[in-house]
Amino acid sequence: MNSEAAVGNLLEEAKTIIGDQQAGIRDGIVKSIYDTSENITKDVVSYTSANRVDWDRKIDNIITSPVWGFPIMFGILAVIFWVTIAGANYPSEFLAAQFFWVQDRLTELFWALNAPDWLHGFLVLGVYSALAWVVSVMLPPMAIFFPLFTLLEDAGYLPRVAFNLDRFFKKAGAHGKQALTMSMGFGCNAAGVIACRIIESPRERLIATLTNNFVPCNGRFPTIIALASLFIAGSVSVTIASAIATLGVAVIVVFGIAVTLFVSWLLSRTLLKGEPSSFTLELPPYRKPQVGQVLVRSVIDRTIFVLSRALVIAAPAGGLIWIMANNTVGDTTILAAAANWLHPFAGLMGLDGYILMAFILGFPANEIVFPILIMSYVSGGTMVQMESLADLRHLLIDQHGWTWLTGLSTVIFALCHWPCGTTLFTIQREQKNWRWTLLAAILPAGIGIIICITITALARALNLV
Amino acid sequence: MGLTYQSTGRSTTREIFNVHNAGSELVIALAGNPNTGKSTVFNALTGLRQHTGNWPGKTVLRAEGSFIHGGRHYTLIDLPGTYSLHANSVEEEVARDFLCFAKPDATVVVVDGTCLERNLNLALQVMEITDNVIVCVNLIDEARRKNMHININKLSNALGVPVVPTAARGGEGLSELMAAISDVALGRVVPKPVLVRYSDAVEKAIAQVEPKVREIIGAHINTRWVALRLIDGDTKLVQAIQRYYNDQESKQAEAALEVLA
Numbered sequence: 001m002n003s004e005a006a007v008g009n010l011l012e013e014a015k016t017i018i019g020d021q022q023a024g025i026r027d028g029i030v031k032s033i034y035d036t037s038e039n040i041t042k043d044v045v046s047y048t049s050a051n052r053v054d055w056d057r058k059i060d061n062i063i064t065s066p067v068w069g070f071p072i073m074f075g076i077l078a079v080i081f082w083v084t085i086a087g088a089n090y091p092s093e094f095l096a097a098q099f100f101w102v103q104d105r106l107t108e109l110f111w112a113l114n115a116p117d118w119l120h121g122f123l124v125l126g127v128y129s130a131l132a133w134v135v136s137v138m139l140p141p142m143a144i145f146f147p148l149f150t151l152l153e154d155a156g157y158l159p160r161v162a163f164n165l166d167r168f169f170k171k172a173g174a175h176g177k178q179a180l181t182m183s184m185g186f187g188c189n190a191a192g193v194i195a196c197r198i199i200e201s202p203r204e205r206l207i208a209t210l211t212n213n214f215v216p217c218n219g220r221f222p223t224i225i226a227l228a229s230l231f232i233a234g235s236v237s238v239t240i241a242s243a244i245a246t247l248g249v250a251v252i253v254v255f256g257i258a259v260t261l262f263v264s265w266l267l268s269r270t271l272l273k274g275e276p277s278s279f280t281l282e283l284p285p286y287r288k289p290q291v292g293q294v295l296v297r298s299v300i301d302r303t304i305f306v307l308s309r310a311l312v313i314a315a316p317a318g319g320l321i322w323i324m325a326n327n328t329v330g331d332t333t334i335l336a337a338a339a340n341w342l343h344p345f346a347g348l349m350g351l352d353g354y355i356l357m358a359f360i361l362g363f364p365a366n367e368i369v370f371p372i373l374i375m376s377y378v379s380g381g382t383m384v385q386m387e388s389l390a391d392l393r394h395l396l397i398d399q400h401g402w403t404w405l406t407g408l409s410t411v412i413f414a415l416c417h418w419p420c421g422t423t424l425f426t427i428q429r430e431q432k433n434w435r436w437t438l439l440a441a442i443l444p445a446g447i448g449i450i451i452c453i454t455i456t457a458l459a460r461a462l463n464l465v
Numbered sequence: 466m467g468l469t470y471q472s473t474g475r476s477t478t479r480e481i482f483n484v485h486n487a488g489s490e491l492v493i494a495l496a497g498n499p500n501t502g503k504s505t506v507f508n509a510l511t512g513l514r515q516h517t518g519n520w521p522g523k524t525v526l527r528a529e530g531s532f533i534h535g536g537r538h539y540t541l542i543d544l545p546g547t548y549s550l551h552a553n554s555v556e557e558e559v560a561r562d563f564l565c566f567a568k569p570d571a572t573v574v575v576v577d578g579t580c581l582e583r584n585l586n587l588a589l590q591v592m593e594i595t596d597n598v599i600v601c602v603n604l605i606d607e608a609r610r611k612n613m614h615i616n617i618n619k620l621s622n623a624l625g626v627p628v629v630p631t632a633a634r635g636g637e638g639l640s641e642l643m644a645a646i647s648d649v650a651l652g653r654v655v656p657k658p659v660l661v662r663y664s665d666a667v668e669k670a671i672a673q674v675e676p677k678v679r680e681i682i683g684a685h686i687n688t689r690w691v692a693l694r695l696i697d698g699d700t701k702l703v704q705a706i707q708r709y710y711n712d713q714e715s716k717q718a719e720a721a722l723e724v725l726a
Contacts, residue, residue: 048612
């Protein structure tokens with residue numbers, strides 16, 4: 001008897017019986033099971049102390065509720081950014097002052113030693129000042145943001161974020177666990193890509209991998225935060241400025257999540273067609289965060305790690321920029337020539353040649369994009385000495401003609417461009433297919449370029465700039 | 466002795482799952498959600514008499530152990546920890562296929578007493594596949610600490626299967642669990658699971674599909690459950706049925722040849 005083939009036919013038959021209700025069937029079946037469990041549990045479980053309060057449940061009902069879940073998420077995000085932005089300003093200023101005081105002393109030392117000009121230029125104006133910029137611009141936001149983020153993680157909030165986002169990912173045709181891998185991406189995109197292993201289906205894993213880069217990682221957060229606070233600070237009163245900067249960063253993050261969802265949706269409709277599979281997400285109990293441990297962990301694991309990676313890459317990059325700024329081809333420096341060459345295209349995107357070049361040079365690590373930009377502005381322009389962040393603002397806006405559009409385009413491009421070298425390397429290692437790796441680079445870069453060009457064209461057409 | 470399903474079918478499908486001594490011993494499956502102390506129960510029951518490996522063809526860890534109760538030998542198979550049996554993951558597929566095709570003599574579903582509601586989902590799904598279910602309410606000590614009281618008799622009545630409270634870490638309730646297992650495995654107690662009632666549309670569809678299922682695959686597998694899975698559009702189960710019964714038929718043919726020779 002060939003009964004086995006007949007089972008397959010039965011499946012077809014079952015389909016015709018259930019007809020067009022098929023879509024709701026699975027949810028209906030799961031719901032019936034859950035309802036039965038709930039009813040039985042209600043019947044058999046009792047609590048001896050009447051005034052016992054299940055706080056976890058009560059809190060979960062609020063922060064994962066369809067109504068309050070998102071406002072609360074946005075609010076928590078905003079508070080963290082606000083604390084970071086408001087808090088990072090002063091130490092940044094202080095560090096910058098210290099570092100450039102030391103730079104002056106170093107210069108004096110080199111003069112006293114009769115060192116050749118190029119050596120002083122390469123080591124002090126190149127390598128040292130690149131390191132100084134990385135530390136003073138990037139360290140304070142990192143030192144504040146990372147512990148706060150780790151505290152949230154430790155308290156058990158991140159799985160709730162995943163829970164809130166799950167239905168959106170499902171609608172986008174992606175796996176609900178992508179909400180988790182995306183959250184990991186906020187820490188580090190390379191780690192987020194590795195985390196995609198938790199997704200079983202290869203299709204959904206690819207979607208999660210390809211879109212992981214759309215959330216700003218540890219390396220890009222400080223860039224965005226620094227740009228936001230720097231750009232807005234001073235233009236309005238201090239409190240309003242930090243509030244606006246906060247809102248700006250929060251909007252950028254939400255925008256990144258929206259792009260993630262949109263691209264996932266696009267991929268699951270085109271290149272990677274298929275149905276999302278369901279999964280169970282266990283919400284761990286809330287725990288009191290171990291503040292001491294969190295501080296140590298976030299300082300050592302994240303701040304030091306990210307900073308040292310940035311420093312290792314910034315040092316040669318700083319030297320390279322000094323060389324490019326002090327050697328000429330024809331009648332311009334290499335730096336200016338490269339920037340000029342990039343400028344027409346960068347201009348279309350609302351950027352300038354130097355900004356685009358900084359992103360290209362920042363390929364090994366996104367952390368150094370902004371410091372590289374400052375370096376190339378400084379070595380390319382007339383201003384050699386910078387004493388404070390006010391000077392930095394002056395450098396961007398007055399000397400290099402930054403408008404709100406330049407700031408916005410830079411932030412958007414920081415959010416949507418090629419992943420850093422480490423992330424691409426990780427994608428290649430995980431997927432073992434250079435086509436997907438290439439797509440992982442082209443996809444975000446293409447989207448970033450398109451968005452920037454569109455915004456710029458619109459702004460110019462409407463005479464907003 | 467004729468080649469009945471009972472004599473060859475069950476042991477050959479069990480062989481596919483690498484169950485040792487498949488013919489002579491009683492086989493008990495251990496199911497449960499992750500983090501319910503399932504492994505603690507497994508270790509407490511089997512002690513050092515266990516060996517581990519992978520599930521055939523899968524990179525999912527598999528542990529098998531044995532214990533003796535009342536002079537009988539029991540083989541205990543630790544299924545992967547899962548939240549459901551809808552075969553969304555390899556683990557769920559492995560657990561489901563074992564329950565469905567290896568037909569253990571009894572299945573213990575370990576549930577976490579402190580979050581019974583979430584854990585019962587799996588128990589209800591297991592009960593749809595097999596009648597011989599024992600629910601083990603583990604972590605009962607933690608539940609007590611949380612001032613929770615679970616009415617075991619009421620739960621047993623609501624589910625229609627034996628329920629044993631345990632605190633496997635402290636060894637509490639383990640002898641009762643063993644007794645319940647042997648009662649069910651040897652047929653001294655016959656559980657009558659109270660099954661989930663689905664919506665009218667689903668129930669109507671089940672009523673239409675189930676007779677056809679029985680016609681084709683007989684009563685080897687719970688026909689109501691197969692009907693339900695078919696309605697859900699579960700292609701993986703169809704593939705699994707085809708795979709396991711093809712395998713088994715070839716083995717049955719081999720066995721028949723041996724008898725003839």
